[in-house]
Amino acid sequence: MLRRNFISYCSIGAGVLMQRFASSQERPSYDLIVVGSGAAALAAAVSASDEGLKSILVIEKEPIIGGSSAISGGAIAVSQTDFQRQQGINDTDERFFKDLMKCGGYVNDPALVKTLVGGIREQYEWIVSKGLSPMKLMAASGMSLPRSHMFNSGLLIQLFREELNSRGIRIKTGCRAIELVQHNSKVVGVLVAHCGKTFFLQSRKGVVLATGGFARNQALLSRYAPQMKKVKVVSGIGSNGDGFLMALNLGAYFVEGETVQASYGFTKNPSTIRDFSTIYYSGAIILNREGNRFIDESLSYKTIGEASLKQPYPVTYIFFDEAARKIQMSRRPVDHALWSPFDRGLTPSYCFKGKSVYEVADKAGLNPSRAEETVRKYNQSAAAGRDDDFGRFSLSSGYGKLRVLDTAPFYIMPSIAAIMGTYCGLKVDQYGRVLNKSNEPINGLFAAGEIMGGVHGKNYITGTGLGKALVFGKISGKTAASL
Secondary structure (H helix, E strand, O other): OOHHHHHHHHHHHHHHHHHHHHOOOOOOEEOEEEEOOOHHHHHHHHHHHHOOOOOEEEEEOOOOOOHHHHOOOOEEEOOOOHHHHHOOOOOOHHHHHHHHHHHOOOOOOHHHHHHHHHHHHHHHHHHHHOOOOOOEEEOOOOOOOOOEEEOOHHHHHHHHHHHHHHOOOEEEEOEEEEEEEEEOOEEEEEEEEEOOEEEEEEEOOOEEEOOOOOOOOHHHHHHHOHHHOOOOEOOOOOOOOHHHHHHHOOOEOEOOOOOOOOEEEEEOOOOOOOOEOOHHHHOOEEEOOOOOEOOOOOOOHHHHHHHHHOOOOOOEEEEEEHHHHHHHHHHOHHHHHHHHHHHHOOOOOOOEEEOOHHHHHHHHOOOHHHHHHHHHHHHHHHHHOOOOOOOOOOOEOOEOOOOOOOOOOEEEEEEEEEEOOOOOOEOEOOOOEEEEOOOOEEEEEEEOHHHEOOOOOOOOOOOHHHHHHHHHHHHHHHHHHHO
16 A cells, blocks of 8 residues: 555554454554664664653564674774773774764764764673673774774673563564555554565654665665675675665665765685685785785775776785784684685685795685785885885874784685675655754654664774664664654
8 A cells, every 4th residue: 555545544554453453452553663673773772761651662574683783793892991991992982973983984873883983882782791601802884993892792682682572572573564554644553464464553752663775675676786796795684775765765865975885804615604704904914816906905895895896807805814814813704604614624725824925825726926026025014114116105094013924834815895784775864863854853753773874974993883773773763762
């Protein structure tokens, strides 16, 4: 049923709809409905509960909860934490803010960025207070200091699930939101499909959209990111843009200036987000098939991804030595899973190993003599503290000294850039309210997480995706409850 028809029908026959379901076991009326079940959705439900709402429903179209959050690397970017100070890192909110604005090309919304920086520490401390602590701390894409606090993403979702259970908040899986419903210009509920039937679920406070991105919707990609049309997608299975389409139908719009970019560091044939390494932030360099470098490896992995896609061949090659392998394993749990098989005498299919630079380059199909010369020249620059060819002087965005890659054995991982999230989206304000083209809030409609735009700008800092979900999930739940 078209929205305009359903609105008219709702104004005349909402009572008929309610009578239809009044005798059913499930009463379709709630204080708040949250669409999605990743970190943003679960944080919104907890926040709304903290504000006193009693009847909250979380709906998820997939059979399991967690969305992209559950399969993420678990990085949460936070500044000024005790965990940083324990490791001698003196970070500040001001520095974090500047990194975010610089990385975003200054097209990101300063108000949203400021809200993220201040709000994520509150969420981080709440998570730690619940007994879940970060495993590691690392510097990665766009960071001038280590502030990626590495969590087990599965345990994070489990923590929130237990919170929802303790508060009596119901999660309904296999329940797909089809269309937002307005009455008197306010979002009052959502049409859903469940078990082959269509239902209208009413919500007194409105609807929070936390439905993730649109990486798996080729039509939306072709419209908003045509340059990514042929790039491999590795994201949550539910990233179909359902929430975007529902919001756009009510007059919402996309933030201008943001673009979808592929992330560099995936194995040649990735199947999940965890087939991804950032070992270049521990000193590795990146070569093309001819054995030449083509980028400053300390840049954001989205900038590296853009450069890799311009190479003559879609596959390029990450070169590193034994020292870099061990350092990266100690910093990032996902990399530990990727590189630890070598410690068990195994050689995984996604990586080559050799006793010399020449041998490993030859195995990987590169020009071995050229690769050997490239590594030799880079090591001379690294020893001097500056790479003259591409201007690299740090491991990541100004942090960390260059490392000479001379500790055998040596490794090469064929790598591609892939889309693991869209990181752009609907225009919202700092209260999580979705805005229309006149920059006025759409009454009763809120958004959090990957579906919202304005935070990242033209690029992305590791850990701000999950951070954005936690912060604006909390904010959107609180705002909805207060109205």
